[in-house]
Amino acid sequence: MNKYGQRIKLIRKKRGISQVKLAEILGVDPSHICRIEKGKGTCSILLLQRIATALGVKVSELLEEQAS
Numbered sequence: 001m002n003k004y005g006q007r008i009k010l011i012r013k014k015r016g017i018s019q020v021k022l023a024e025i026l027g028v029d030p031s032h033i034c035r036i037e038k039g040k041g042t043c044s045i046l047l048l049q050r051i052a053t054a055l056g057v058k059v060s061e062l063l064e065e066q067a068s
Contacts, residue, residue, distance in 0.1 A: 003063075003065060004036075004063050005039045007062045007063075008055070011055050012055060015056070019033045019037070022051070026050050026051065
């Protein structure tokens, strides 16, 4: 399972953005966002950059491991 999907979900929820709204902003199907967050779908670096921008974070924040 990819960790960036979990980070996207966490940050998206903190920002109060639904999967549907994020998908609308990005111009993708909401099911694609769902698959990414569940670790069942892949994400190109370009889409990852667009997600980061939409969420107001750096790509590195989506990719970093959380401190335990």
